[in-house]
Amino acid sequence: MTPAERLAALRAELARAGVDGFLIPRADEYLGEYVPPSGERLAWLTGFTGSAGLAVVLMDRAALFADGRYTTQAAQQTDPALWEQRHITEQPAADWLAEHAAGRRIGYDPWLHAEAALARLEKPGVTFVPLPANPLDAVWSDRPAPPMAAAQPHPLRYAGIPAAEKRATAAETLRAAGEDAVVLADPHSLAWLLNIRGGDLAHTPLALGFALLRADASSELYMEPGKIPPETRAHLGNDVVVRPRVELAAALAALTGKRVRIDAEATPAWFAARLREAGATIVPGEDPCRLPRACKNPVEREGARSAHRRDAVALARFLAWFAAAAPSGRESEISAADRLLAFRREVPLFQAESFPAISGAGENGAIVHYRVTPESNRPIHPDECYLIDSGAQFLDGTTDVTRTLWTGPGLAPATLRARYTRVLQGHIGLATLRFPKGVAGPHIDAIARRALWQAGLDFDHGTGHGVGSFLSVHEGPASISRAAKPVPLAAGMILSDEPGYYLPGQYGIRIENLLLVRDAEAQPDQVKPFLEFETLTLAPYDRALIDPALLTPAELDWVDAYHARVLALVAPGCDAATAAWLEEACRPI
Template sequence: MLTNVTHAERLAALRAELDRSGVDGLLVPRSDEYLGEYVPPSGERLAWLTGFTGSAGMAVVLATRAALFVDGRYTTQALQQADPALWEHCHLTEQPPQDWLARHAAGLRIGYDPWLHPQSALDRLMPSGAVLVPLAANPVDAVWRDRPAPPRAAAVPHPLEYAGRDSAEKRAEAAAGLRAAGEAAAVLADPHSLAWLLNLRGGDLEHTPLALGFALLRADERVELFMDPAKLPEATWAHLGNAVSVHPPAAMAEVLAGLGGQAVRLDPDATPVWFAATLREAGATLHAGEDPCRLPRACKNPVEQEGARRAHRRDAQAMARFLAWFAAQAPRGTETEIGAAERLLALRRAQPLFRAESFPAISGAGEHGAIVHYRATPETDRPIRPDECYLIDSGAQYTDGTTDITRTLWTGPGTPPADLVERYTRVLRGHIALATLRFPQGVAGPHIDAVARAPLWQAGLDYDHGTGHGIGSFLSVHEGPASISRAARAVPLRPGMILSDEPGFYQPGAYGIRIENLLLTRQAESRPGQTRPFLEFETLTLVPYERRLIDLALLTPGERGWVDAYHARVLAEVGPGLEDDGAEWLRRACAPL
């Protein structure tokens, strides 16, 4: 039994299992079979094997060496969690797995679990010269003896008053797209698509309200849902109606076998390769194409947009109460990172329609703030000391919307150092530049990423993460297909998309700065002489900035006016819902600069 064993012993046991399986190595991604960012405990294979708990990464295990690949958000965290004596630490983009495999595994048989990889990920590894071998069973599972059971939370209806469109209307629209493309069906391998298309939510994940499962959308608007029937209460059966048939997951191969001779759409970026292999064996014709639910899900309808506004106003009340409390407590040095995050969570729980955190709060004081996705644990938790920088990145799931906000604070009571103030102000300037941007329709996230970086670039500074990600509507806090990043696919931004605006700067070992609001993309009013449609952003987040870290001399008059107008709006929309202490703090925090 491999319980309570060291990571060295786990790695040794896996190597023995690989030898028994007849392969020379193994790919171990962070993902589970649903290929999502967040996975249930039963899917945390990478964390179990390596100790690394970040939300993205991959390991490659060979007989005598092993490597862990993470992106710039997690380089510091990975070094702290995954023993460098066991794992070579590699930057996912600067030292990609295909290059490492080419140097160390050319000609070797490298196993992979076909449920845990999309075709696009395997294609990137093909030039390495390694021979990729699909395995019938996952070797990690064979040695993970105390692996938790998969989740079985109930799948429940998401009411129309929050969804805005009924499932039949969504199915008709998506199926029409399949018919136009000459496709008989589309595989829906992303549980977010099931949630949106069928107006379902669930509790299989801690922070994202999903009911995990797969589905097949037919061109005649019928849906075949592959989910344990025991997860569906009576109300859910009634909600789904006769157009949706439910099968246990074990029936998928049999149902897919019936698609021989027909064209089936698969999203190569979001579908496990198991589906393609099974459909090819059945004689189906595969069409590579985007999940038909992905783009319409990202473009929030008017009901979802108004729900997001309401959710952000309630969330802002919780944040204002937290920041008022923090302003009083922080100079005393009596609070800890975990204690502060728990205080904020308690305040959010008191808000109507609160369901959960949208991700584990990043509560980082001093040097911990420089770890982009730091998560305080009982082992790393430390006091929040006077006169240091504190970063709190957090969010909530409400039935009518999903929030995500970051504020960087000065604990006081002393004066912050000049370099911190300058860098915070440059981050704020980039944040404002993106929030106020007008841009032609057809522009994509990668085209505007530099707008938020420019004030930092002027000082020779930058940050190693994207500027913005999409956000769901009572769904994932990280939602595609659009994002604001140099590395992102160029998906044109459209009205109704909600994206984050979160430039930052990180001084390893000292502090981290990040400022994040959520923005709703909308049609911009036409101006005289305008030759094409333009878009702009509406700021949804309503929380003051840290005025003690703003250098007014670095702000242009327009930037200063924008901050004053934003603070006036925060006071007007959030202040009436606060009690005396919070209201007084908010009044001071929102005073003109």
């Protein structure tokens, strides 16, 4: 079917369901950022392939809402005759619904929306109707089957804490709150709590499923038994019962009179509806695995350091290769990304990319989350910017790094160097920050923007996101963004530091390292505990893009010290030619 035929077929199905519109989020029933092919409903209907967004279909009009990372991409991938384009922050879907859907019944799939997300869409005059079946699925005739990859034990030498100990700690949280059970709807929580990983998603090692954790530390894992091989069954132990997902409704119905915790931000609305029908008391509260998962234990912290040191060798090999190859004009966005992946595949404990590499040359680098395709792939020309944002999944850690490179030969133009250097100043400002405990991501986002703001510049995305331990490259609950919830940063969290600047149609600049939050050494007269960041990523910055005259002496010293550290830690693992290139790339500015 054409995009127009798909939209028409969905509208016909909505008419049969007795509703005037329908919500299509970029989510499956696990409400994660990444979904398997069977959950790509938004992409199937609209053509938009970004990792966040919402479509609203009415009988006479339809709109696609995306954030600043994806506004350019959304406009390129969708038909303007079918879809109105809206910035989801500046033009919220709730306001659009209030204007265009007043007095109408808007259907939604209760498996695909958290109750908190639905509440943010509510406006007087708009009625939301949960539907027993998703009408889009009824017209998606060639929808792929759900994934069935096996769940595998995550060894203790990487996990750091036994699963039984994690369950006991989480159960104690429930008992202290007077709760009988918690619904775990986030597969990341299952992975962390039970020390399991899987292959249901291409870049995030999850085994998709749900769980109930009870106050006695026992747990029921709702996952197809065919996904649980004997070694995983043995690993889970006797206190974890595996049941097929079809038994989930009956399990919730049996919780009559029980106090059950629900994370309203991370749990499909279907669960709360079933629990209310059962007569259970729903207690709003955060998933008890979320914050402990974010605060990496000592084994996970050391694993992150080790993974980044190994990953740095692949990065150095790539950067040395690129410096020689780029001026020729014979490489492309795809060939460059493929070369980096080839280097990473030779690194011990490598499992997969942590996301599809963002490999953007020239004007494509200005598309914040650009995804190169055979159709969009273009040559990398001499004398232009090239942005490569990539990462890897290792058994002991997850990496994510961005470098903006000048393809040369020679220095970049002065204006470009000035803008790159202002991005670098923000990057350094965040990396060197000391801050008191209790400070949250929104409180420090401006640090990374200060140098850009002074020149009247900015970027339309957050400065940093959390990163998992051989889990998702985007992990909550903490992030560094004006729009983020004020979750205090805590020792053991890993966050990205990635300010940028984008000139549509010309180039994009982004510089990204991962930072580990750690306790800071006490200073004289200090009256409260402070935290600081340890930089994990080890890759040189492109000297051809740096204007040293804009950097303060302290910033110059930081860059030189960082480069000296990169050389000392990475060069011993490199071949002679790469080590020689790295020595030149890391010499003092």
